[in-house]
Amino acid sequence: MARPTPLSGFPEWLPEGRVVEQHVLDTLRRTFELHGFAGIETRAVEPLDQLLRKGETSKEIYVLRRLQEQEADEGRGEQAGLGLHFDLTVPFARYVLENAGKLHFPFRRYQIQKVWRGERPQEGRFREFVQADVDVVAAGELPYHYEVELPLVMADAFAALADVGVPPVRILVNNRKVVEGFARGLGLADVDAVLRAVDKLDKVGPDAVADLLRAEAGASAEQAAAMLDLAAVRGDDVVARVRALAERHGARTGAGGDLLDAGLAELGALLDAAATRAPGVITADLKIARGLDYYTGSVYETVLVGHEDLGSICSGGRYDALASDGTTTYPGVGLSIGVSRLVSRLLSAGLVTATRGVPSAVVVAVTSEETRQESEAVAAALRARGIPTEVAPAAAKFGKQIRYADRRGVPFVWFPPTARTAEGADAATGHEVKDIRSGEQVPADPATWTPPAEDLLPRAVPGPAAG
RNA sequence: GUGGCUGUAGCUCAGUAGGUAGAGCACCUGGUUGUGGUCCAGGGGGUCGCGGGUUCGAGUCCCGUCAGCCACCCCA
Numbered sequence: 001m002a003r004p005t006p007l008s009g010f011p012e013w014l015p016e017g018r019v020v021e022q023h024v025l026d027t028l029r030r031t032f033e034l035h036g037f038a039g040i041e042t043r044a045v046e047p048l049d050q051l052l053r054k055g056e057t058s059k060e061i062y063v064l065r066r067l068q069e070q071e072a073d074e075g076r077g078e079q080a081g082l083g084l085h086f087d088l089t090v091p092f093a094r095y096v097l098e099n100a101g102k103l104h105f106p107f108r109r110y111q112i113q114k115v116w117r118g119e120r121p122q123e124g125r126f127r128e129f130v131q132a133d134v135d136v137v138a139a140g141e142l143p144y145h146y147e148v149e150l151p152l153v154m155a156d157a158f159a160a161l162a163d164v165g166v167p168p169v170r171i172l173v174n175n176r177k178v179v180e181g182f183a184r185g186l187g188l189a190d191v192d193a194v195l196r197a198v199d200k201l202d203k204v205g206p207d208a209v210a211d212l213l214r215a216e217a218g219a220s221a222e223q224a225a226a227m228l229d230l231a232a233v234r235g236d237d238v239v240a241r242v243r244a245l246a247e248r249h250g251a252r253t254g255a256g257g258d259l260l261d262a263g264l265a266e267l268g269a270l271l272d273a274a275a276t277r278a279p280g281v282i283t284a285d286l287k288i289a290r291g292l293d294y295y296t297g298s299v300y301e302t303v304l305v306g307h308e309d310l311g312s313i314c315s316g317g318r319y320d321a322l323a324s325d326g327t328t329t330y331p332g333v334g335l336s337i338g339v340s341r342l343v344s345r346l347l348s349a350g351l352v353t354a355t356r357g358v359p360s361a362v363v364v365a366v367t368s369e370e371t372r373q374e375s376e377a378v379a380a381a382l383r384a385r386g387i388p389t390e391v392a393p394a395a396a397k398f399g400k401q402i403r404y405a406d407r408r409g410v411p412f413v414w415f416p417p418t419a420r421t422a423e424g425a426d427a428a429t430g431h432e433v434k435d436i437r438s439g440e441q442v443p444a445d446p447a448t449w450t451p452p453a454e455d456l457l458p459r460a461v462p463g464p465a466a467g
Numbered sequence: 468g469u470g471g472c473u474g475u476a477g478c479u480c481a482g483u484a485g486g487u488a489g490a491g492c493a494c495c496u497g498g499u500u501g502u503g504g505u506c507c508a509g510g511g512g513g514u515c516g517c518g519g520g521u522u523c524g525a526g527u528c529c530c531g532u533c534a535g536c537c538a539c540c541c542c543a
């Protein structure tokens with residue numbers, strides 16, 4: 001093959017794109033640490049039985065097999081039982097159990113790593129992608145206020161990305177207790193089926209959801225209509241509206257009613273806090289259900305405003321039974337940002353761009369191969385003061401050396417002293433530096449000259465489409 | 468994993484009824500003999516995604532495969 005073909009679903013960015021991704025990663029890490037989360041990294045593989053605890057279909061997991069065993073143990077190989085992790089929550093639960101004795105609870109951690117899923121790729125959906133998770137896990141009891149805090153951490157992270165052109169986000173919140181309590185109050189027992197049906201509302205519409213509720217969850221026409229009423233509720237003042245709906249449909253009875261009240265109290269507290277700490281970002285949406293069945297309380301989904309077609313870029317929720325060693329359970333709450341999904345859209349839509357793809361702020365021109373060492377000395381002096389610098393690849397005509405820098409977006413070209421530039425050059429050193437954007441060329445001293453701060457390193461900046 | 472659309476030069480695309488491949492931009496060289504971006508002239512570059520088949524002959528038809536996009540599924 002003359003040129004290798006890319007692998008489907010395994011995205012690779014060009015250097016300019018990597019600058020953008022790196023800025024996102026740096027910002028997330030800084031925000032997470034600002035909120036006191038400790039960073040960890042877990043191994044890429046987990047035992048298959050661990051990965052499958054979540055109830056995923058095994059086809060999504062990449063199974064590891066040693067090459068030597070491949071032919072000899074055909075059929076037996078997969079029982080070796082190692083697979084690449086497909087999220088960071090399950091490995092984290094395992095990590096907590098394994099290190100429970102050495103961790104301090106509530107344990108706050110962030111984790112930014114690649115994960116792998118055997119899904120069919122499309123735009124924003126990959127087989128290998130980066131997730132950035134924050135979770136708080138407690139030993140025994142996890143207070144509700146963490147379910148308030150975690151989405152606000154993410155809101156903070158997205159706010160910190162706004163100045164490079166990342167659009168505003170909307171974090172949609174729901175509480176499983178509300179939906180479950182409402183459903184049970186109505187007399188619907190198969191809550192999982194109810195959740196799955198309701199979650200499809202945006203995609204298939206109310207009529208299809210009603211059909212699903214009747215077919216999958218055994219709902220009557222009245223029960224389905226009541227669930228659809230609930231799913232249509234969204235906004236900031238949802239508690240009173242849900243309560244009224246429950247009264248009207250007679251759903252506020254028995255254990256279901258108690259669960260509903262508990263859920264509404266939690267959801268209300270979250271929305272109150274969000275209204276003051278991140279106004280306009282967090283809003284309730286009673287149809288958010290999340291497919292994953294281990295969530296027990298708050299659930300979150302996040303959309304980029306104006307890019308709702310991309311799907312959720314940051315999701316999560318509260319879980320109570322993910323980690324347990326038999327005597328102690330470790331309930332937690334967390335969210336996960338789909339970094340690759342986010343970055344892929346930032347790049348493809350031109351929302352964020354890099355000022356340049358190479359770190360170099362300066363290209364030092366080479367007058368002749370005989371004097372290359374003089375240029376290297378200039379570069380060394382600049383690097384010693386933290387200025388990324390490279391030396392021109394060849395002692396070509398200066399026009400070509402300038403063009404070399406220009407193609408790469410390097411803003412400055414440095415000219416060491418030469419006999420021909422003696423006139424007009426710096427009296428003490430003879431060095432000159434040219435800003436190739438403006439064409440301005442001035443005498444300069446390698447020991448003291450510094451580029452403007454905004455030119456020192458490549459930066460992520462709003463792109464043409466960011467407005 | 469299922470189904471649909473697409474795949475020609477680095478990029479965007481043309482290619483007519485199957486007859487040995489084109490344009491613009493980009494790139495390289497020179498005009499400008501050591502200071503780019505304009506202009507002018509010239510030049511290089513394609514196993515037509517890959518593999519197989521039909522045919523005297525396939526970029527053009529058929530099958531497979533890979534990749535990209537879309538829908539489903541699922542989810543970041």
